[in-house]
Amino acid sequence: MSRLALEADTGLTVCHVPSVRSTVVHRLVCSQLADGQRGYWIDARNTASTHVLYDCAASPRALEGLQIARAFTAYQHHSLVRRVARVADSETALLVAPNVVDRYRDDDLREYEREELLAATLTILGELGHALDCPVLVTAADEDAGAAVSEYADHEIECLETREGIRLEGEGVQTDGYWHGSYWQTTIPYWVEVCGALDRGIDPVVRAYDRGLVESTADGEAETEVIV
Structure with missing residues (x-):
C-alpha cells in the first residue's frame, strides 16, 4: 500500500x-x-x-x-x-x-x-x-x-x-511512500517536503531508469522514481 x-x-x-x-x-x-x-x-x-x-x-x-x-x-x-x-x-x-x-x-x-x-x-x-x-x-x-x-x-x-505499490502521476498529486507490513519505504519527494531541497536549481524529483520497479512505460523503457 x-x-x-x-x-x-x-x-x-x-x-x-x-x-x-x-x-x-x-x-x-x-x-x-x-x-x-x-x-x-x-x-x-x-x-x-x-x-x-x-x-x-x-x-x-x-x-x-x-x-x-x-x-x-x-x-x-x-x-x-x-x-x-x-x-x-x-x-x-x-x-x-x-x-x-x-x-x-x-x-x-x-x-x-x-x-x-x-x-x-x-x-x-x-x-x-x-x-x-x-x-x-x-x-x-x-x-x-x-x-x-x-x-x-x-x-x-x-x-x-509498481513493484513497490501504487504510484500516481499528474498535476497536484504525489506519492510519498509505500507501506510494506511494519515498515514504510519513503521517496525523495517525501524528504524534500520534510527537509526542503538543498539546491533549488536541481529538480528534487530524481528519476532512475532500468531498476525494475515498473514494468514499462508507453515507449517500452523501464522507469521508476528513486526510493530511500
Whole structure:
C-alpha cells in the first residue's frame, strides 16, 4: 500500500485506474476528507467498500460526513447525480463517482441514449464542481472509458502499478511512500517536503531508469522514481 497525497483542484478530475476494483479511489477520498467534512459518493459496480474505506481513513471520524448511494442502472446513476446537484452546498468538500462510465454501457440502453445520458451526467458533475468550488473525482478503468471522460475533465491522474505499490502521476498529486507490513519505504519527494531541497536549481524529483520497479512505460523503457 502506498501513501498518497492529493491536492485536488476545483472541477472534474479523472483518475485512470488499472481495474474497476482498484482501491486507489478509496485512498484518495480518505486523503481528501478531514474529520466531519461532507462528501458524496455515487457508486457503480459496488466499488464503495466500507472495510477498505475505514482501513484507509486516518480516523473513523474522517468518514462521518461521507454519504454513499449505489446505482445499479444508468438511469439510477444519472438520477443520483441530479439528486446530489440539488442537495450539495458550499460545505461539500468532495464529490466522487468511481467507474462513472460503466453503467452507461449496459445493454438496456440504446446507443444514442447511452451517449446523451453519459454526456449529461459528466456535464453536471463538472459544472457542480466549479459551482461549489470543490473537487469532483471520477475513475476510468480502460481506454474507452478514459477517452469518454477526458473530454469533460479539467485534470487527469495516471495510476501506475509498481513493484513497490501504487504510484500516481499528474498535476497536484504525489506519492510519498509505500507501506510494506511494519515498515514504510519513503521517496525523495517525501524528504524534500520534510527537509526542503538543498539546491533549488536541481529538480528534487530524481528519476532512475532500468531498476525494475515498473514494468514499462508507453515507449517500452523501464522507469521508476528513486526510493530511500
